[in-house]
Amino acid sequence: MAVPLTLPYAHLNLRRNPFGELERAERAELAEVEVDELVECVRRPGVAVQLLGGSGCGKTTHLLAIHRRFASAPYVKVIDGTRARVPFGHPVHVDDAHLLASSERRRLLHRPASFVLTTQCDLSEEIARSGLRSVVVRPHQLLSADLLERVFARRVEAARRGPGPVPRLARSTVEALIERWGPDVRSMERALYEALARLEECGYVRVPT
């Protein structure tokens, strides 16, 4: 006989796996990042904020958190191998700006606006040539066990089904994740997704080291 269906993750007092893929709006809502200063920076035209770092370190999370403050401002995710059309507006948010063709990027940076760019390579020279003030933020340098503990706890809380206990992460688990994955938060989330999917009852999420 087939196992009768129950509500998803109800045994863990959750609605879904907290470490699964989130929609853009959910990611922005749950972003545990401090962006007040950056938001002030880009309020007036003439500034380019670069969120610089490798894959999965929190660049897009910062970008989404900033974009949340400028809901009607343009936001574009550049897909490798396709031509991105960046709408006019201010400030302009571009995810993966390093994937834009250099001519396209040059044209973009000459617009009378401010820019928030995520990039894997430093675009400071191009930004300076465009007469913009460059602000560089390296999200991986802001990561700490404290921050990650808050990030993961917030993800779990957002998936909470009702009052009562929910799965928890021990500090030692967070430290082990940093040890294993460095600044790659996306890989940590994938490991936590697997660990939580296997959890049979509320308790500590343990990640194999």
Add this chain to the structure above:
Amino acid sequence: MCACQLEVCFDREGRSYRPGETIRGEVVVTSNKEVSCRGLEIELLWQTHGAGNKDRTVLDHIALGPQRWSPGSPWHYTFSFAAPVKPLTYHGHFLNVDHYIAARADLPMAIDAKTSEEYLLLPGPSSRTEYLAAPVDFTQSQSAQSGPAGKVIGWILLPAILGLVAVLLGFLLPILLAVGAVVVLRRWLAERRLGRVTVDVNTPEVGRSRSAAAVPLVGRLSSWWRGDKVHAVSPGEPVRFHVRFQPRGHVDLDRVSAKLIGTEECRSGSGSDAKTHKHAICEQELVLAQGLACYPGTPMDLAGELLVPDIEAYSFRSHNNALKWRIEVKIEAPRWPDWSRDTTLALVPRAVSP
């Protein structure tokens, strides 16, 4: 903190509904101060969640006009929707397909108040017929579907696209030809000794593994264009099949085997960050023959039976997520390329009495 809270309540304790039944309930609004709402929307929708990007389809909705809520007793808004036919609820490892009633209050100059609650859509008496009647959902990606306007634009752009493809082919053609030649050569070599191999599955055919385009092709070319037959199976049922061939010469086979494979496939991220997560929900192998000597002109008929596990993991495909079933038949001969072929299965609900 929102000025008002929304709550979705169902008329049934277990929140289980079957296609065609009526989902009734109410959205309860409580507020801690005077609130003006520009509109209250109640939606019936399904959504995937898990390791892949979320796919979501709103199936029906109720739009209520402006409302005024004041502190004190809660406000009740009843809803009533016909339970959809599919996709049926599925909870797996990387993929979950859930149905929701979602409510959203459009609040001026404030973040909208919203909530959603899942309900379970279980197979009903009409589910089998409905799944069998619409096989295109098993095989065609949502991203490949387009509306009438899209089709018109598609036809206008077709010459330009074909031109571009022709230019690209000029560069890519030698590589494509080389890869194609290796694939064809392997199969040709395998069938050179085995003769033409057929895999016949004894369950109803529900469609083809590729969409039937309006291209005037005939015979084997048409069959190739439309892809292989898709066969319907149900949880807990056996899949019976025959592997038939007539060797052209003497051949000693190491092994003939068949595998029933069920996989969740979910794509997360996009562009260079895209990643496909695969999880096998079923993988069972049946060895049909081992150390088999075949003689020229002697027809071989190997029958097999694989039992589909009793899990409600019906075939599903959305833009980023899929649940696929197939039978992979493999014929291994010593010092010769293996012959293998996949037969797509569509896992559909079994017949349920009303």
